[in-house]
Amino acid sequence: MAFFRSTFQTLKQICIGAVVTCSLIGAGVAHAERGPATAEEGERIVKLAAVSDKDPLATMNSAEGRWFQKWADDVPDYMFGPDKGVFWFHNGVAKGDLMRVLRFHHTVSTAAFQLQKKIKDPMKNEADNEAKTLAGVEGLLRAYESLVAKNAENRVAAIDELIAARNKGGLAELVKKMPPMPSR
CATH class of the missing domain: 1.10.287 (Helix Hairpins)
Structure with missing residues (x-):
């Protein structure tokens, strides 16, 4: 046996x-x-990011949002990995569904930025990585503002502080001072 x-x-x-x-x-x-990103896909993502600025939850849950998430995982010539901006809000700033929506919007914002600037791997150049991080945080703030406008319960004090810094012209400096990504 x-x-x-x-x-x-x-x-x-x-x-x-x-x-x-x-x-x-x-x-x-x-x-x-799956070949490299096409110009048509790039245009599609830039438009998707603009739509997502106004309604990130609906965009994330749409067929177009699901297409984007798969595309971002599959496209071989662009790297859309996390950065210190996304780590900052994941590290206790946003929770639950709000975190998921902001993460989606951060990704679509950074993808649109990278495609427009033709930055395939921002980790290869510190200036590109800082610019990509700032673009992601700016996108995150646009999404956050639309979410708060629809439901005041989405308000998060730490994100409100970023908005205040942005409104005073100090967002780039604040993003530079964010803690670095943890080592893997």
Whole structure:
């Protein structure tokens, strides 16, 4: 009986390994088939970011928002990773659904900025990374303002402070002073 359990466990592990391997190979093939970003996709994302400024929740939940999220994960020639701006509001500033919506809008804002400026990997240049971070925070603030206008319960004091700094012309300096991303 122990022999059969051992054999069964071994076969089970082999099957699991085969499934995982096939899915990874399939994902790699799909990613390889996905070519670089097109000009049409770039225009689509810039328009999506503008629409999202006005109603980020509806945009995130729309078919276009879902397309964007998949596109951002799949496009091979652009890197849309997190930055210290998104880490700042994820680190206890925003919570729950508000955090999800702001994260989405931060990503679409930085993607639109990077596509317009043709910055494929902002981590390769500190100035590009700072500009991308600032663009993401500015987008986050636009989304936040529209969310608060629709529901005052979305108000967050720390984000209100960023808006006050932006309104006084000090947002770029405040963003530079944000704590760095944690090391991985």
